[in-house]
Amino acid sequence: MLAGRGLGKSFGGVEALRDVNIEVRRGRITALIGPNGSGKSTLINVISGVYPPDRGRVEFEGRDITSMPPHAVAELGIIRTFQVPRVFRGMSVIENMLAAAKGEGADGVLSPFFARSRVKGYELSCLRRAREILDFLEIGHMRNEYAGSLSGGQQKLLALARALMAEPRVLLLDEPVAGVAPALARKIFEKILELRNTIGFLIVEHNMDVLMDFADHVYVLHRGEVVAEGTPKEVLGSKQVLEVYFGE
Amino acid sequence: MSLLAYAVDTLIFINIYAILALSLNLEAGTARLMNFGKVAFFAIGAYASALLSLTGLPFPASLLGGAVLAGVAGVAVALPALRLREDYLAIATIAFGEIIRLILLNERWLTSGPVGLRGIPQPMRDAVQEYQLFYLALTALFLVGVAAFLQVLTWAPFGRVLRAIREDELVAQALGKHTFSFKARAFALASALAGIAGALFAHYLTFISPDMFMPAVTFSVWTMIVVGGRGSVPGAVAGAAMVVMLERGTRLLKDYTALGVEPSNLRMILLGLMLILFLMYRPQGLIREKKYEVGG
Numbered sequence: 001m002l003a004g005r006g007l008g009k010s011f012g013g014v015e016a017l018r019d020v021n022i023e024v025r026r027g028r029i030t031a032l033i034g035p036n037g038s039g040k041s042t043l044i045n046v047i048s049g050v051y052p053p054d055r056g057r058v059e060f061e062g063r064d065i066t067s068m069p070p071h072a073v074a075e076l077g078i079i080r081t082f083q084v085p086r087v088f089r090g091m092s093v094i095e096n097m098l099a100a101a102k103g104e105g106a107d108g109v110l111s112p113f114f115a116r117s118r119v120k121g122y123e124l125s126c127l128r129r130a131r132e133i134l135d136f137l138e139i140g141h142m143r144n145e146y147a148g149s150l151s152g153g154q155q156k157l158l159a160l161a162r163a164l165m166a167e168p169r170v171l172l173l174d175e176p177v178a179g180v181a182p183a184l185a186r187k188i189f190e191k192i193l194e195l196r197n198t199i200g201f202l203i204v205e206h207n208m209d210v211l212m213d214f215a216d217h218v219y220v221l222h223r224g225e226v227v228a229e230g231t232p233k234e235v236l237g238s239k240q241v242l243e244v245y246f247g248e
Numbered sequence: 249m250s251l252l253a254y255a256v257d258t259l260i261f262i263n264i265y266a267i268l269a270l271s272l273n274l275e276a277g278t279a280r281l282m283n284f285g286k287v288a289f290f291a292i293g294a295y296a297s298a299l300l301s302l303t304g305l306p307f308p309a310s311l312l313g314g315a316v317l318a319g320v321a322g323v324a325v326a327l328p329a330l331r332l333r334e335d336y337l338a339i340a341t342i343a344f345g346e347i348i349r350l351i352l353l354n355e356r357w358l359t360s361g362p363v364g365l366r367g368i369p370q371p372m373r374d375a376v377q378e379y380q381l382f383y384l385a386l387t388a389l390f391l392v393g394v395a396a397f398l399q400v401l402t403w404a405p406f407g408r409v410l411r412a413i414r415e416d417e418l419v420a421q422a423l424g425k426h427t428f429s430f431k432a433r434a435f436a437l438a439s440a441l442a443g444i445a446g447a448l449f450a451h452y453l454t455f456i457s458p459d460m461f462m463p464a465v466t467f468s469v470w471t472m473i474v475v476g477g478r479g480s481v482p483g484a485v486a487g488a489a490m491v492v493m494l495e496r497g498t499r500l501l502k503d504y505t506a507l508g509v510e511p512s513n514l515r516m517i518l519l520g521l522m523l524i525l526f527l528m529y530r531p532q533g534l535i536r537e538k539k540y541e542v543g544g
């Protein structure tokens with residue numbers, strides 16, 4: 001459903017991505033691994049429209065979405081999180097969630113005055129959904145705290161919760177459970193497993209056990225290039241990956 | 249002026265400046281749109297409404313004209329400037345403020361230049377006995393209306409997106425918000441509200457001139473929202489009251505004491521001092537922005 005074809009991106013002299021081909025499909029969990037600086041976050045940035053690629057295309061359901069602005073990409077249902085969690089610090093946790101909901105015509109200047117009951121209904125249904133997601137991710141009790149006062153792990157969870165709130169069709173998650181307790185991390189991946197038939201997933205994740213148990217397809221990036229891909233079993237034991245991680 | 253008249257006069261100015269502060273608060277407090285040329289939109293509202301009523305248009309139509317013209321000016325500034333980086337809006341608005349003041353000074357055929365506009369008609373002037381009290385009620389009515397409108401809007405989905413933009417615009421975009429559209433609408437709306445404040449100002453004084461629209465006005469209004477509490481609707485009103493009273497106080501001081509300092513300079517010094525003290529010791533302002541909360 002979502003594909004990058006021949007993607008290239010350089011920053012000054014650094015070639016962060018070189019001829020990257022990648023495909024995200026519904027029904028399977030696609031993982032992205034690679035050492036520090038190999039281009040994982042850059043790939044997410046290019047797909048989500050944060051940086052336009054120098055070369056190549058991004059396609060979503062047969063449509064060319066290369067270099068679309070981030071909000072337009074997100075409106076198509078392609079929602080990404082950031083490696084360093086970026087919560088709306090000066091807003092409460094619950095308001096972070098509501099801010100992520102689609103506007104559905106309730107977010108106009110005049111809507112609270114001329115479509116009062118619709119806005120009310122919208123807010124109630126958003127609230128219900130927000131609380132469900134927060135409770136599932138075990139931060140429901142923090143709902144009235146300022147997001148900036150959450151711990152790093154909790155901020156990661158809120159960023160994930162907010163992404164779910166946006167009704168994604170594809171989720172691009174940059175290390176979604178870094179700093180999250182292992183038990184909860186597994187619970188989250190179990191949920192992802194449940195959701196994979198309705199939502200496409202591209203997940204940057206380093207934990208090998210998690211990858212083995214949950215990923216269906218793994219891409220290995222190294223210095224901006226895909227050096228291996230396949231099932232976790234195929235990839236994680238391969239010579240290229242050992243080289244990438246343990247030196248040439 | 250009697251003491252009562254002076255008090256009523258002060259209250260009228262508080263009402264007018266509170267509307268101006270509320271409008272800046274929507275831009276800068278809720279959405280972090282750094283408008284450093286606020287006075288321009290106040291001036292456009294004042295001059296447009298004054299000129300329209302001098303051609304014989306009734307007050308409500310003139311005021312509406314002032315608001316619409318200020319709003320259109322807001323769109324004209326916003327469309328190019330809001331696409332650029334955040335700091336460009338600050339620069340563009342500073343420049344716009346000066347451009348408007350120069351136009352007021354130099355386009356004499358329209359604005360009468362430095363001598364300004366005189367004899368601006370007042371609404372219901374001949375029908376009301378206690379005119380000052382009437383105008384106090386009129387401005388209070390506008391203030392209550394604008395404050396109520398903004399309080400609802402700020403805590404509706406539209407205002408929530410503005411806060412999200414303030415906190416992290418890229419993240420708001422990554423969640424599907426067309427942030428440019430939200431910023432442009434907020435800026436246009438705030439400009440129109442500043443235009444209303446300008447119109448109320450012009451019809452109260454019946455005389456306006458370019459030297460009433462110096463950059464110092466923008467500075468005062470910024471002080472109002474910082475002191476009041478950025479993002480807070482009641483805060484903007486409280487901040488306006490505090491700053492207007494401080495400014496009035498320094499003027500009174502001049503009448504009753506022999507000061508070594510020029511009162512307008514003293515006013516700027518005190519405003520600056522107040523700004524610094526608040527930023528250091530009470531950055532959330534007099535009335536902190538409400539936190540959105542839900543029950544158990």
Ligand SMILES: Nc1ncnc2c1ncn2[C@@H]1O[C@H](COP(=O)(O)OP(=O)(O)OP(=O)(O)O)[C@@H](O)[C@H]1O
Pocket residue numbers: 011014015016034035036037038039040041042043083
């Ligand atoms: N905005 C930028 N400006 C300049 N260089 C950048 C930028 N973003 C990334 N890079 C460079 O591109 C390369 C790839 O970085 P990227 O962040 O994509 O790696 P990563 O695989 O996500 O690494 P990590 O595991 O540390 O998160 C690095 O050399 C990095 O320094």
Ligand SMILES: [Mg+2]
Pocket residue numbers: 040041042083174
């Ligand atoms: Mg990264």
